[in-house]
Amino acid sequence: MLKKIADVIKKAKNVIILPHKSADGDCLGSAFALRLILEQTGKNASVILEEENPKLCGILFGTQPQALNGFDMAIAVDCGDIERLGNRREIFNSCPVTVNIDHHGTNDGFARYNYVDSNSAATGQIIYELMEFLGAVLTLEIANNLYVAISSDTGCFAYSNTTAKTHNIAAKLLETGINHSEINEELFGKNSMAKIMLMRDALNSFETYDDGKIAVVSITREQIKTSGAAEEDTGGLINLPRSLETAMVAICLKESLEDDFVKVGFRSNSVDVSEIAKSLGGGGHVRASGCNIKGSIESVKKAVLKATRKVL
Ligand SMILES: [Mn+2]
Numbered sequence: 001m002l003k004k005i006a007d008v009i010k011k012a013k014n015v016i017i018l019p020h021k022s023a024d025g026d027c028l029g030s031a032f033a034l035r036l037i038l039e040q041t042g043k044n045a046s047v048i049l050e051e052e053n054p055k056l057c058g059i060l061f062g063t064q065p066q067a068l069n070g071f072d073m074a075i076a077v078d079c080g081d082i083e084r085l086g087n088r089r090e091i092f093n094s095c096p097v098t099v100n101i102d103h104h105g106t107n108d109g110f111a112r113y114n115y116v117d118s119n120s121a122a123t124g125q126i127i128y129e130l131m132e133f134l135g136a137v138l139t140l141e142i143a144n145n146l147y148v149a150i151s152s153d154t155g156c157f158a159y160s161n162t163t164a165k166t167h168n169i170a171a172k173l174l175e176t177g178i179n180h181s182e183i184n185e186e187l188f189g190k191n192s193m194a195k196i197m198l199m200r201d202a203l204n205s206f207e208t209y210d211d212g213k214i215a216v217v218s219i220t221r222e223q224i225k226t227s228g229a230a231e232e233d234t235g236g237l238i239n240l241p242r243s244l245e246t247a248m249v250a251i252c253l254k255e256s257l258e259d260d261f262v263k264v265g266f267r268s269n270s271v272d273v274s275e276i277a278k279s280l281g282g283g284g285h286v287r288a289s290g291c292n293i294k295g296s297i298e299s300v301k302k303a304v305l306k307a308t309r310k311v312l
Contacts, residue, residue, distance in 0.1 A: 002126070005099060005115045006133035012073035012097065014044045020079045021050035021086035022231055025152025025187060027078035028054060030101075030123040032062045033145035034077065037127070037136045044068055050086045051231050059186050060148060061141035073097045076111060078123040080104035080283045101126055106274055106283030118285070121161040124149025128169050143176040147183055156184055160269070160287060194229035195236075201227070202237045202252070208244065214308055215241030218253035218297045225257070242267045249273060249308050253297050261292045262300040266308075276307050 009015070017034050019027030031047045038045035039062075046066040057063040074095035079085055079102055085092050092098060092111075100111035103126060105118035120126050124146045131138065150170060154162045157170065174180055191199070202217040209216070217240055224234060238252035252265040264280070266273035266289045274289045280303065282291020293300045 002115055002117075002129055003133050005101065005113055006130055008097065008099065008113050009038070009073070009075070009130075009134065010041075012043060014068050014071040015046075015073045015075060016068065016071045016091065016095070017045060017047045018074060018076045018079070018085055018088050018092055019047065019049065020076075020084035022235075023049060023051060023054050023056075024078075024232075024235065025056055026122045026124055026149045028056050028060060029145045029147070029149030029152065030077045030127045032057075032060045033124065033127050033142050033149065034075065034130070036062045036139070036142045036145065037131045037134060040136045040139070040142075041134055044071075046071075048088055048091065050088060055192075055230070055232050056148065056186075059183055060145050062145070071095060073099065075099040075101060077101050077127070078103070079110075080107050082110040101130070104284055105286065106278060106289075119163070121159070121163060121166045122150040122153035124153070125166060125169055128172075138172060138176060140176040140178055143173040144178045144183070147173045147178055147180055148187065151180075151184055152187055156188055161285070192229075192233050194227040195233040197227040198223065198229055198233060198237060199240065202240055206241065208247075209305060210309070210312065212244060212246035213248045213312060214251065214305065215244040215247040215249075216251045216253065216301065216305075217241050218301070219255065220297065221255040221257060224255070238265045238267050248312060249276070251304060251308065253300060253304070255297060256292070259294075261294050262297055263290065263292055264300065264304055265290045271311055273311075276304075276311055279307050279310070280304065 017031045019031040035045040046068050074092045098111040100114045102116050103120040107116040201223045205218045242250035250267040254263045272286045277289035277291045280291040
C-alpha cells in the first residue's frame with residue numbers, strides 16, 4: 001500500500017533518490033518532484049543521476065546537486081529492476097533502508113519496501129498520490145516536474161495507458177499555473193540536430209516482416225558516434241516504425257556505446273510486448289518494453305524476430 005511506503009519515508013531524514021539510467025522524462029520528473037516534496041516535509045534529499053546533466057533538467061525544478069553527509073534511505077524511481085540503476089546499484093544496496101516506486105508490470109520488487117502500480121500511466125502519477133500521503137502541498141515547481149513525468153510517459157496523454165485519473169491529476173497540476181504548452185513543446189516539438197541525423201539513419205534502415213505486421217529500425221554504434229548524439233537523442237526512434245499503419249509490433253535495435261550489446265525496444269498497440277521482452281531477459285509494460293542482447297544487429301534481429309513471431 002502506498003500509505004505504508006509514505007509511513008516508511010516519513011521516518012527517514014537524509015534520502016537519496018535514484019532514477020533509472022538512460023534517464024527519461026518520467027524518471028527525471030518523478031525524482032525531482034519527490035525531492036521537492038521531501039524537502040517540503042523537512043528532509044534532506046538529493047537526486048543522483050547516472051548520466052551527467054540530461055537536457056530535460058533545463059525544464060525541471062530542484063535539479064541543483066546537494067551534498068548529503070550520509071543517507072539513511074535510498075528510493076529508486078521508475079526502475080523495473082535493479083540493473084536499471086547501472087553504476088549506482090552499490091549506493092542503493094549500501095543504504096540501510098531501500099524503497100522501490102515504479103509502474104513497470106515486470107518489476108521484481110528488488111527493494112526492502114516496494115510499491116509497484118502497473119495501472120499508473122507514469123511513475124509521476126504515483127509520486128502525486130504519495131505527495132498526498134506525505135502531507136505535502138502541491139507547488140508550481142512540483143507540478144511542473146510531475147507534468148513532465150506524466151506527459152512523457154503518456155505521449156502527451158495520447159497512449160492507451162492514459163486514464164481518467166491521469167487527466168484528473170493533470171488538471172490539478174495545471175491549476176498551479178504551470179506552462180504546460182512550453183513543457184510539451186520541449187518534450188515533443190523539439191529535436192536536436194543529432195536526433196534528426198539519427199532519425200534519418202533509422203528511416204534508411206527501415207524494414208518490415210510478415211506482411212508489415214513487424215516493423216524494424218536499427219542504429220549502429222558508428223551512426224550514433226557520427227551524429228554526436230547524447231543518450232537522450234537516441235530515444236523515440238521507435239515511433240517511426242510504430243506509426244506504420246499495418247504494424248502490430250514495432251522494434252528498434254540500437255548498438256550500445258559501452259559494450260557489445262544491442263538495446264532492443266518494443267512497442268505495440270495490440271500485443272503484449274512485455275512478454276516478448278521478458279522471454280529475452282528484459283521487461284517493461286504491456287505496450288512498451290525492452291531488453292539488451294549481446295551480439296550484432298543482424299544476430300540480435302534474428303533472435304528478436306523469432307521471439308516476436310511467437311506472440312503474433
Ligand atoms: Mn515510467
